[in-house]
Amino acid sequence: MEKELDVVKKTDLKSLSTAELKEFTDELGLMGYRADQLYQWLYQKGASSFDEMTNLSKDLRAKLNDIAEVRKISIHSKQESKDGTIKFLFTLDGPEEYKVEAVMIPDFYPDGAANRLTVCVSSQVGCMFGCSFCATGKMGFFRNLTHGEIVDQVQIINELTEEKFGKKINNVVYMGMGEPLHNYKAVIESAKILSDPLGIDLSPRRITVSTVGLTKQIKQLSDEDTGVNLAISLHAADDEKRNKIMPINESLNLEQLEEAVKYYFSKTQKPLTYEYLLFDDFNDSRQDALNLVKIARWVPSKINIIMYNDVAGVKLKRVGETRLNQFMKILTDKDVTATVRRSRGDDIDAGCGQLAIREGQKKGKSLVKE
Numbered sequence: 218m219e220k221e222l223d224v225v226k227k228t229d230l231k232s233l234s235t236a237e238l239k240e241f242t243d244e245l246g247l248m249g250y251r252a253d254q255l256y257q258w259l260y261q262k263g264a265s266s267f268d269e270m271t272n273l274s275k276d277l278r279a280k281l282n283d284i285a286e287v288r289k290i291s292i293h294s295k296q297e298s299k300d301g302t303i304k305f306l307f308t309l310d311g312p313e314e315y316k317v318e319a320v321m322i323p324d325f326y327p328d329g330a331a332n333r334l335t336v337c338v339s340s341q342v343g344c345m346f347g348c349s350f351c352a353t354g355k356m357g358f359f360r361n362l363t364h365g366e367i368v369d370q371v372q373i374i375n376e377l378t379e380e381k382f383g384k385k386i387n388n389v390v391y392m393g394m395g396e397p398l399h400n401y402k403a404v405i406e407s408a409k410i411l412s413d414p415l416g417i418d419l420s421p422r423r424i425t426v427s428t429v430g431l432t433k434q435i436k437q438l439s440d441e442d443t444g445v446n447l448a449i450s451l452h453a454a455d456d457e458k459r460n461k462i463m464p465i466n467e468s469l470n471l472e473q474l475e476e477a478v479k480y481y482f483s484k485t486q487k488p489l490t491y492e493y494l495l496f497d498d499f500n501d502s503r504q505d506a507l508n509l510v511k512i513a514r515w516v517p518s519k520i521n522i523i524m525y526n527d528v529a530g531v532k533l534k535r536v537g538e539t540r541l542n543q544f545m546k547i548l549t550d551k552d553v554t555a556t557v558r559r560s561r562g563d564d565i566d567a568g569c570g571q572l573a574i575r576e577g578q579k580k581g582k583s584l585v586k587e
């Protein structure tokens with residue numbers, strides 16, 4: 218009986234790391250170029266079955282059908298904003314039906330042609346870190362995405378942008394659902410495939426991984442030569458305020474973050490980005506700006522001031538233009554590199570995670586106890 222079950226269990230090829238996939242193809246006796254062809258079908262061409270892999274022999278396809286499977290996420294729905302932003306809700310392919318979001322944010326030249334196309338991907342179903350301003354945090358954590366499920370989001374959106382704009386996406390940011398460094402292995406593996414010429418073929422300089430400040434993983438990333446950029450979701454510049462909106466800060470505070478960030482820079486020599494959601498009458502005072510200036514000087518960095526997309530049920534609100542301008546002036550007067558990121562897609566569902574929340578769904582694991 219046990220033997221029969223063994224035979225039935227198929228290997229999900231997109232859950233294998235590149236090294237494991239190589240072992241798998243070696244065991245099948247595939248020559249190097251055949252293994253490359255299989256890899257390209259999985260990640261670059263986004264095949265969802267072996268039958269599509271027409272440059273592999275019929276015998277090989279039959280053999281693969283017997284022992285392995287290709288899982289692929291699919292578009293459940295999409296919403297397009299007046300400003301061109303498209304928000305996707307994907308259904309994951311697996312025993313349990315989970316959904317995650319990704320957003321494609323286009324920039325246009327004055328003549329209307331597409332310039333920069335950025336995709337914001339999810340790395341987890343839900344998130345356990347419970348930041349008070351975040352719709353995904355309210356869901357709790359359900360499961361990690363595989364690296365294949367992360368690459369699928371980009372591959373599928375690439376097909377759409379090629380059709381719509383005649384070009385592929387040129388930036389990927391890991392700022393969708395989930396805390397990317399809490400799913401470290403899959404995120405790093407996916408970033409390698411995104412930057413592989415046989416995969417999605419993006420420069421690692423065009424890939425940014427964000428974190429709420431998981432210091433151990435920041436150091437791990439510092440020691441690996443991935444070439445991707447790091448962004449810290451800061452959102453408050455002193456421990457008292459950060460504790461109020463980001464529970465992780467109670468166990469990993471700004472002093473520990475400073476140490477990790479300095480380690481990162483000493484190893485990579487790469488500047489990093491701080492993401493700072495500016496909330497009305499919470500973190501927008503002169504003192505907040507001065508605290509932020511101090512943080513900006515830990516290592517070479519830039520600050521992205523982000524205009525918040527209000528989320529239903531969240532008391533924190535988007536700051537007004539006057540306060541924003543006053544805040545920005547303090548930063549620029551102190552020679553801090555700071556830019557404002559206007560919210561996009563205001564006329565479609567706002568905060569990340571809102572589409573994926575299911576009515577009546579039980580909450581997953583969370584740092585925040587009800």
Ligand code: SF4
Pocket residue numbers: 344345346347348351352353354355393394395396429450
């Ligand atoms: S902001 Fe990021 S880390 Fe915080 S709850 Fe949302 S997804 Fe999780």
